[in-house]
Amino acid sequence: MATTKHTLVALVEDKPGVLNQMASLFRRRGFNIESIAVGHCELPHLSRMTIVVGGATTMVEQVRKQLDKLVDVVKVSDITGDKLVARELALIKVKTTSATRSEITQIVDIFRANIIDVGSDSVTVEVTGDENKVDSLLDLLSGFGIKEMSRTGRIAMTRGGAGRISVKKKPSETKPKK
Amino acid sequence: MKMSGAQILCESLAKEGVEVIFGFPGGAVLPIYDALPQYPQLRHILVRHEQGAAHAADGYARATGKVGVCMATSGPGATNLVTGIANACLDSSSMVAITGQVARPFIGKDAFQEVDITGITLPITKHNYLILDAGLMAKTVKEAFCLAQTGRPGPVLIDIPRDVQMEQVEFHYPRQLDLPGYKPTLEGHPAQIKKAAKLINEAQHPVILAGRGIIISGAYAELKQLAETAQIPVVTTLLGVSCFPESHALSFGMVGMHGMAYANLALYNTDLIIAIGMRFDDRVTSKISEFAPHAHIIHIDIDPAEIGKNVRVDVPIVGDVKRVLKALNKLIASTEHTDWLRQVEDWRKEHPSIEIRDSTSLLPQYVVSKIHEVTKGEAIIVTGVGQNQMWAAQHYCYDKPNTLISSGGLGTMGFGLPAAMGVKVGRPDSPVWLIDGDGSFQMTIQELATIVQDNIAVKMAILNNGYLGMVRQWQEMFYEKRYVATPLSCPDFVKIAEGYYLPGLRVKRKEEVVPAIKQAMEHDGPFLIDFMVEPEENVYPMVPPGATLVEIIEAPKKVEKAISDSAKLPVSNI
Numbered sequence: 001m002a003t004t005k006h007t008l009v010a011l012v013e014d015k016p017g018v019l020n021q022m023a024s025l026f027r028r029r030g031f032n033i034e035s036i037a038v039g040h041c042e043l044p045h046l047s048r049m050t051i052v053v054g055g056a057t058t059m060v061e062q063v064r065k066q067l068d069k070l071v072d073v074v075k076v077s078d079i080t081g082d083k084l085v086a087r088e089l090a091l092i093k094v095k096t097t098s099a100t101r102s103e104i105t106q107i108v109d110i111f112r113a114n115i116i117d118v119g120s121d122s123v124t125v126e127v128t129g130d131e132n133k134v135d136s137l138l139d140l141l142s143g144f145g146i147k148e149m150s151r152t153g154r155i156a157m158t159r160g161g162a163g164r165i166s167v168k169k170k171p172s173e174t175k176p177k178k
Numbered sequence: 179m180k181m182s183g184a185q186i187l188c189e190s191l192a193k194e195g196v197e198v199i200f201g202f203p204g205g206a207v208l209p210i211y212d213a214l215p216q217y218p219q220l221r222h223i224l225v226r227h228e229q230g231a232a233h234a235a236d237g238y239a240r241a242t243g244k245v246g247v248c249m250a251t252s253g254p255g256a257t258n259l260v261t262g263i264a265n266a267c268l269d270s271s272s273m274v275a276i277t278g279q280v281a282r283p284f285i286g287k288d289a290f291q292e293v294d295i296t297g298i299t300l301p302i303t304k305h306n307y308l309i310l311d312a313g314l315m316a317k318t319v320k321e322a323f324c325l326a327q328t329g330r331p332g333p334v335l336i337d338i339p340r341d342v343q344m345e346q347v348e349f350h351y352p353r354q355l356d357l358p359g360y361k362p363t364l365e366g367h368p369a370q371i372k373k374a375a376k377l378i379n380e381a382q383h384p385v386i387l388a389g390r391g392i393i394i395s396g397a398y399a400e401l402k403q404l405a406e407t408a409q410i411p412v413v414t415t416l417l418g419v420s421c422f423p424e425s426h427a428l429s430f431g432m433v434g435m436h437g438m439a440y441a442n443l444a445l446y447n448t449d450l451i452i453a454i455g456m457r458f459d460d461r462v463t464s465k466i467s468e469f470a471p472h473a474h475i476i477h478i479d480i481d482p483a484e485i486g487k488n489v490r491v492d493v494p495i496v497g498d499v500k501r502v503l504k505a506l507n508k509l510i511a512s513t514e515h516t517d518w519l520r521q522v523e524d525w526r527k528e529h530p531s532i533e534i535r536d537s538t539s540l541l542p543q544y545v546v547s548k549i550h551e552v553t554k555g556e557a558i559i560v561t562g563v564g565q566n567q568m569w570a571a572q573h574y575c576y577d578k579p580n581t582l583i584s585s586g587g588l589g590t591m592g593f594g595l596p597a598a599m600g601v602k603v604g605r606p607d608s609p610v611w612l613i614d615g616d617g618s619f620q621m622t623i624q625e626l627a628t629i630v631q632d633n634i635a636v637k638m639a640i641l642n643n644g645y646l647g648m649v650r651q652w653q654e655m656f657y658e659k660r661y662v663a664t665p666l667s668c669p670d671f672v673k674i675a676e677g678y679y680l681p682g683l684r685v686k687r688k689e690e691v692v693p694a695i696k697q698a699m700e701h702d703g704p705f706l707i708d709f710m711v712e713p714e715e716n717v718y719p720m721v722p723p724g725a726t727l728v729e730i731i732e733a734p735k736k737v738e739k740a741i742s743d744s745a746k747l748p749v750s751n752i
Binding site: 012013017020021024025028058061062065066068069070071072073074075 | 296297300301304305325357358359360481482483486487
């Protein structure tokens with residue numbers, strides 16, 4: 001079956017242990033996660049999480065359903081087919097010499113990236129964009145020697161209007177069975 | 179008024195209608211135990227090992243439909259619950275497990291009897307909590323009980339540090355819950371129900387495959403109505419046994435690895451499976467790639483994640499089984515499937531899977547059938563795991579709802595005795611028979627002391643073959659009879675009973691079986707019978723692991739006979 005990268009977006013309760021619950025779920029069900037990014041969002045007490053997972057659609061659907069079963073996961077959607085904006089940020093520390101510094105600076109400019117730190121034998125580049133852009137920049141810079149690199153993983157949102165992943169906070173309507 | 183965390187816990191349990199707690203005390207739960215006498219409505223039953231507490235709570239939950247509660251101290255007390263919690267999780271049993279934890283300042287310091295039980299039970303609970311503020315106690319208990327018994331039931335663990343149990347705070351029991359991430363779907367989608375009805379009304383060879391969801395949701399009448407209206411044969415999973423009266427003309431017994439040959443044949447040759455409240459476990463489907471090759475599948479379950487997990491599904495319906503069936507039944511046309519029913523009935527005649535062979539020796543199947551005869555099918559049967567479990571499932575005819583309590587998903591040896599204890603506590607007016615193996619029974623044998631101390635009138639039948647029988651059977655069939663680590667030297671169970679101040683009997687011959695069962699039933703209290711059965715008897719029919727459902731090994735007189743070729747009929751020929 002064809003495997004493609006899927007982007008899942010989840011709203012989760014901002015409680016200790018939630019990330020652990022999700023990580024444990026991925027591990028024990030054998031789901032292979034490419035990246036996971038999490039941080040506060042516009043709603044108090046909730047965090048928004050972007051998960052990139054590669055696999056057959058049926059497997060990704062299992063990931064979504066299993067995540068949805070976690071009590072602390074308020075909502076989760078596969079937004080892969082939607083029109084979306086997706087970005088990631090990378091910090092890249094590149095080896096430099098006086099001979100290469102200007103060439104590196106040019107490349108960084110072309111990519112509309114920034115140099116955010118300069119050392120005697122290195123510069124640190126900050127780049128934001130989709131994975132292709134980050135990959136391409138990395139590819140070009142790798143010729144100079146990369147000393148350190150860190151990527152955040154994808155964060156994503158659907159374009160325009162109200163997002164598919166938003167929630168009005170209200171008390172749950174579930175009542176215990178008599 | 180201010181109350182201690184421990185008092186708030188007890189108040190909250192009482193408000194949730196808890197009647198019994200199976201537990202074992204220790205340092206980190208002492209404040210709770212100290213508060214317990216103020217709440218006489220909370221009966222505490224002291225087990226002899228925490229695993230017994232968890233299984234007892236599980237058995238109680240299954241037998242009553244209420245939440246079973248067990249309690250243990252921190253560290254080893256908590257880890258001893260783990261098997262029982264996992265067992266409840268795999269079989270969707272509603273349970274709340276309460277554990278003590280070291281005081282907050284000691285957490286994370288490897289303190290005496292400290293263990294990260296919320297971490298350990300993360301994958302085997304529906305949800306769990308570590309309460310770090312007594313002010314959250316009442317809310318947490320209410321949430322835990324809601325989660326345990328709604329939607330797909332499951333175990334919830336609450337871990338409470340010792341100092342939180344002693345902390346004094348105001349007590350308010352919340353009226354409403356705040357669980358934005360938890361909204362089980364109860365009503366089936368009308369369009370899906372319509373699609374399902376269309377498939378059912380058009381099917382030529384339909385089969386209903388019913389699981390424990392029927393029992394959990396209490397959908398016995400709805401299931402019967404569906405089966406009778408459309409004249410559809412009903413087969414069940416192991417945990418679905420007793421969701422449909424087995425003496426009903428449309429009942430074709432249990433499917434799966436040790437299911438009835440005719441049930442498996444029906445499932446293989448059907449053109450429509452109506453799967454209700456079950457999850458296509460590998461013991462049911464056997465070789466998944468050749469499962470029901472000609473069939474459309476309608477899958478009704480409350481857990482959306484079960485749909486499409488193991489088999490492809492044509493019409494998924496997420497919802498409470500009872501509500502979905504109620505809605506579905508309105509759209510079902512009265513039909514006759516005369517030819518199809520005759521075919522399945524013919525298979526039943528050709529493959530009488532539960533016929534007991536004629537033998538002078540004491541056969542375990544014979545014992546089970548006599549327990550059925552003498553109890554007139556009125557008993558609730560609780561089993562261990564292994565051959566005893568399969569014979570109990572096959573040879574007792576379950577006509578009354580929810581009368582087989584067994585460990586399905588986890589297959590936990592040692593489940594039987596403590597679970598039977600919980601069942602009897604929850605259903606004191608029903609006769610409760612434990613059918614166990616000599617291996618399983620010895621795993622939790624210490625609970626004999628509990629049933630004696632609390633006079634829990636469980637009748638125990640040990641099918642004693644001196645082997646870990648199911649493992650031995652596999653070694654016989656797949657490892658050329660190399661019986662490694664399966665011969666079992668057993669204690670004298672009658673003397674063991676005597677040592678626990680219990681009456682007991684040993685039965686070696688066929689003619690002693692019925693009188694012994696009668697004597698056990700007439701005795702007012704727990705009673706043990708040690709049946710010395712044929713040592714190398716096998717469970718048949720059997721679908722070998724990895725085979726398709728119709729590669730069935732049947733063995734009257736131990737002659738292996740594969741019936742696969744003749745059974746794989748093209749649908750048009752039926």
